[in-house]
Amino acid sequence: AESVLINFSGDIEKLSWRQKWAVPHFLWISEYAWWRQEELVANYLSWAAKAGKIAPRRLWGHYLLNMNPSLPVTQKFSFWFNERLEDLTPNVRDFSLRWELFSPERAVEKIAESLVLGNYGLIDEITNLRVEREKFLKSACLLCVFKSAGYRLRDYRGASKIPELIKQILKSGENPVHQIRGHPGLGQSAQKSLVEGLVLWASRQGGVEIKQTLEVLHILIGDPRIFSRNWDGIDTYVRQLVEQWLAKITLDTFFQVMRELHTDRDDMVIERERFWTGYKDKITNAWLVTGVNGRHLAKKMLNTSFGEFAGGAMPDHLGLVLQIKDCVILEMNKNGRTLLWRKNDSHMPTNFFAKEWHLKNLRALCSATREERTDRFHMKHQPAHGWQSKYETEILRRTGVSRSN
Numbered sequence: 418a419e420s421v422l423i424n425f426s427g428d429i430e431k432l433s434w435r436q437k438w439a440v441p442h443f444l445w446i447s448e449y450a451w452w453r454q455e456e457l458v459a460n461y462l463s464w465a466a467k468a469g470k471i472a473p474r475r476l477w478g479h480y481l482l483n484m485n486p487s488l489p490v491t492q493k494f495s496f497w498f499n500e501r502l503e504d505l506t507p508n509v510r511d512f513s514l515r516w517e518l519f520s521p522e523r524a525v526e527k528i529a530e531s532l533v534l535g536n537y538g539l540i541d542e543i544t545n546l547r548v549e550r551e552k553f554l555k556s557a558c559l560l561c562v563f564k565s566a567g568y569r570l571r572d573y574r575g576a577s578k579i580p581e582l583i584k585q586i587l588k589s590g591e592n593p594v595h596q597i598r599g600h601p602g603l604g605q606s607a608q609k610s611l612v613e614g615l616v617l618w619a620s621r622q623g624g625v626e627i628k629q630t631l632e633v634l635h636i637l638i639g640d641p642r643i644f645s646r647n648w649d650g651i652d653t654y655v656r657q658l659v660e661q662w663l664a665k666i667t668l669d670t671f672f673q674v675m676r677e678l679h680t681d682r683d684d685m686v687i688e689r690e691r692f693w694t695g696y697k698d699k700i701t702n703a704w705l706v707t708g709v710n711g712r713h714l715a716k717k718m719l720n721t722s723f724g725e726f727a728g729g730a731m732p733d734h735l736g737l738v739l740q741i742k743d744c745v746i747l748e749m750n751k752n753g754r755t756l757l758w759r760k761n762d763s764h765m766p767t768n769f770f771a772k773e774w775h776l777k778n779l780r781a782l783c784s785a786t787r788e789e790r791t792d793r794f795h796m797k798h799q800p801a802h803g804w805q806s807k808y809e810t811e812i813l814r815r816t817g818v819s820r821s822n
Contacts (some may be wrong), residue, residue, distance in 0.1 A: 419443050427457045429464060437464060441479035445490060445557065446598055452490035462497045473504040477513075478548050482556040485600050486521035495519040509546055525558070529565035535578040540586070554586060557599035560607040567610030570618040580615065580629035587636050609650055612638055616655045627662055634659065640722050642704070642770040657701070664703035664739075667719070668693065671705055671737040674714045675750045678733050685798075686750075692805050693748065695820035696812075699741050706736035706747075706774045724770070729777025736776070738769065742816040745769070747779065754795040755808070756783040757815070762793060787811055 418436035425431040432440070440461055444451050451457055465472040480494050499519045502510055517523045531539055544550045553559060566579065597604055612634065619630035634640075641648045641656050642663065648656055672690045680686060705723040707715045709732040715723040726734060735750040740760065747756040756779055758765045764782055766774070785794040787807075796811065798804040809820050 419447060419449070422451070422457075423449065427451065427454050429457060429460045437461070438475065441476060441483075444479075445483035445485065445488065445600065452488055455489065455493075458490050458493050462493060466497070466501075470504040473498060473501045474506060474509070477505060477509055478546075481518065481543070481548060482552055482558055484518070484521050484524065484558040485561055485603065486525055488600060491521050495521050512542065512546060525561045525565050526569075528558075529562045529569055532562065532566050532582055533569055533573060533577050533579050535582070555597045557597075557603060559586075560597050560599045560603045564603075564607040564610040567607070567612070567614030570611075570614030573614075573618055574621060576622070577618070580619075580626070580633045583611075583615075583633050584636060587633075605650065608638060613652050613655045616658055620658055631659070631662060631666075635720070642702070643722060660702060661700075663722070664700045665697055667703040667705050667722075668697060668700065668737070668739075670715070670718045671703075671735065671748075673718065674705070674707065674711050675735055677714050678711055678735060678750070680751070688805070689748070689798075692808065692820070693737070693739070696739070696741060696818070698821065699818045700739050701742075702738075702740040702769055704738040704770050706738060708732045708734040711735050722770075724772050724774050726776050727773040728775045729780065734776070736774065738774075740769065741812060741818050744812065744815045746812075752798070754780065754783075754797055756780070756795050757811070758783060758793040765793065 418432055418439040421431050421436060422428070422440075429437065429440075440451075444458075444461075465476060476494070477498070480491075480498065483491065485491050495518075498505075498513070502513070505513065513519060516527055528539065540550065540553065543553055563583075570577070570579070599607075615630050615633060619626045638644065638647045638651075640663065641651075641659055672686060675686050675689075705715055705719060706726055707723060708726050708730050711733070712725060724738075726736070730736075731751075733751070734753065736753075737748045739746040739748065743760040745758050745760050745762075745765070749755065765779070780795070783793050783795045785791040787794055787796050796804075796808060813819055
């Protein structure tokens with residue numbers, strides 16, 4: 418059908434009866450942008466009007482799946498359906514009126530609002546109208562709903578189960594929203610709106626909502642520390658919020674894994690946890706680096722969001738890379754030295770979230786001591802019960818940041 422339209426410059430009359438029914442399959446989404454050709458759309462709807470009652474019933478599902486209010490073709494179809502409500506089946510007509518489908522802007526807002534408020538039955542209701550579930554889950558309509566829901570969530574202060582609902586809707590995979598069929602650019606704008614809305618909403622809720630939102634973001638767009646390009650275009654403040662959430666989780670995980678690994682001194686773990694937790698709200702980035710023995714624990718707790726020592730480390734070594742202002746700190750378990758350097762130091766790792774870390778090289782580069790007052794040096798957890806004040810003084814001198822008690 419599309420080949421015929423291409424060959425005859427969009428002349429609907431050159432299509433056979435069967436080919437005309439095929440037009441809605443590509444009308445909204447074709448790279449030839451037929452939806453821009455107002456004459457073609459008008460001629461098609463004129464033909465459909467002559468086809469009788471069968472036309473509204475056959476075209477309704479296509480309209481629902483491609484309901485993008487920003488496109489004139491959607492508006493033209495909505496006017497056409499409004500004049501033929503009685504030709505729809507009772508169930509479809511009732512559903513359309515209840516959700517105001519033929520006022521597309523209002524319909525998208527209404528469906529988005531229902532998702533935010535926890536309407537789990539909407540998709541089942543749609544599939545009961547003989548619209549395939551998989552087709553709806555890959556539709557432009559759903560993208561528009563996600564976009565609208567994101568805008569609503571930005572200022573929404575109530576409770577919502579939308580993170581759980583989105584997890585049910587989206588399947589795992591790289592950029593699942595971008596795999597949904599829709600008008601060019603719609604997937605990207607829908608993802609941006611939904612990500613920003615979810616994060617801003619969760620930041621006001623706190624607690625379990627942040628955890629749920631991070632789980633959704635893992636499916637929706639990925640960890641910003643690993644899949645940085647996916648986050649291009651996302652509001653900088655939103656991205657920083659997510660990275661701070663992940664930093665706190667990484668910090669907590671460091672001590673969880675440290676406890677799981679063999680240690681001769683439990684008091685050492687307690688001391689270091691108490692000290693670094695005091696900077697919890699000041700740490701902008703954190704990254705776990707583990708030796709062979711801690712790999713399975715890190716994977717269990719952080720999935721793939723951690724690095725591994727590639728040389729110079731013992732199997733049971735564990736590292737925590739922290740950033741406070743422009744100061745980068747590598748804290749080690751056991752009796753390992755703490756390494757410090759400036760973020761913009763070209764001799765040090767440029768990728769804060771690298772998958773491989775060469776401890777031997779880092780130690781060699783940070784061989785100077787604190788007393789030598791270089792920008793790249795190491796410190797030791799000595800004396801046994803007094804290293805904290807030494808560390809705190811040095812971090813304050815370099816960053817102006819104080820530790821909370």
